[in-house]
Amino acid sequence: MIWEPTTLNCGGRLIDLATPIVMGIINATPDSFHKASRYRPEEIQTLAKQMIDDGAKILDVGGMSSRPGAETVPIRVELERVIPIIKEIREVNAEIAISIDTIHAKVAEAALAAGADMVNDISAWSFDPELFELVAERNVPYVLMHMQGNPSTMQQDPIYEEVVVEILDFLINKLAALTDRGMHDVIVDPGFGFGKRMKDNFDLIAKLAVFKILDKPIMIGLSRKTTIQRTLNVSAENSLNGTTALHMIALQQGAKILRVHDVKPAMECILLHQALNHGRSLAD
Numbered sequence: 001m002i003w004e005p006t007t008l009n010c011g012g013r014l015i016d017l018a019t020p021i022v023m024g025i026i027n028a029t030p031d032s033f034h035k036a037s038r039y040r041p042e043e044i045q046t047l048a049k050q051m052i053d054d055g056a057k058i059l060d061v062g063g064m065s066s067r068p069g070a071e072t073v074p075i076r077v078e079l080e081r082v083i084p085i086i087k088e089i090r091e092v093n094a095e096i097a098i099s100i101d102t103i104h105a106k107v108a109e110a111a112l113a114a115g116a117d118m119v120n121d122i123s124a125w126s127f128d129p130e131l132f133e134l135v136a137e138r139n140v141p142y143v144l145m146h147m148q149g150n151p152s153t154m155q156q157d158p159i160y161e162e163v164v165v166e167i168l169d170f171l172i173n174k175l176a177a178l179t180d181r182g183m184h185d186v187i188v189d190p191g192f193g194f195g196k197r198m199k200d201n202f203d204l205i206a207k208l209a210v211f212k213i214l215d216k217p218i219m220i221g222l223s224r225k226t227t228i229q230r231t232l233n234v235s236a237e238n239s240l241n242g243t244t245a246l247h248m249i250a251l252q253q254g255a256k257i258l259r260v261h262d263v264k265p266a267m268e269c270i271l272l273h274q275a276l277n278h279g280r281s282l283a284d
Helices: 041-054 077-090 105-114 130-140 165-182 198-204 208-214 227-234 242-254 263-277
Strands: 007-010 011-017 020-027 059-060 097-101 118-119 141-143 186-187 257-260
Touching: 020 041, 020 263, 041 059, 041 077, 041 263, 059 077, 077 097, 077 105, 097 105, 097 186, 105 118, 105 130, 118 130, 118 242, 130 165, 141 165, 165 186, 165 198, 198 208, 198 227, 198 242, 227 242, 242 257, 242 263, 257 263
Parallel strands: 020 059, 020 257, 059 097, 097 118, 118 141, 141 186
Antiparallel strands: 007 011
């Protein structure tokens, strides 16, 4: 039987993962692929309150778009975007866990100082080796994600022979380095849509349970992504139904964290999954 971690330690506050949770996406960017998720500064407190009320346990703040074709932004710009938002969220709620979505150690360090609790790194520190040193030294929860290439190049003919095996090997090697530095609160993310073909993305969802062998919580970020849009021939704005369908499959395969734009529908999906999993009806 595979052991599954059931808690994350975020600055002394334990997040219970016995039941899957939702991470709400807060984009501080002008060019995120989902236009409705591009928020103005004056909207942040209202958004954060709504996501928390809807059931989000973590809010993930990012200041650089990672959509296909996106360019890296200067650290100065990223800091100007995310630090005020983190401070505003802390004004709204002192207890909610805040994640900083960044590939830069300087941004992560400033975000942690401003009130963030954890680091979500799409690059597995390949862009900035100092990020590895920072998270190891601070021993904060860390999202370890796989990506082939970088956002500006990742969809230019990505190639795999066995996508699940290759990503599993990648995560095993990276986890070994983190474990050697004494890090335990590591979340693994196979990187749906990051340097993958459509068939690769569907393989990852269908075989997501394979990653349970890593003995780490599995996070999946598939909210409104291109694979859903192209399969259903819909825009990002009309891809919520497809997102929810894949969320249920991901939960059945062992996902513990859903990273989403739409918190309430994801929470409803988790509630239904739990009812099915425990053989209960919603009327019980």
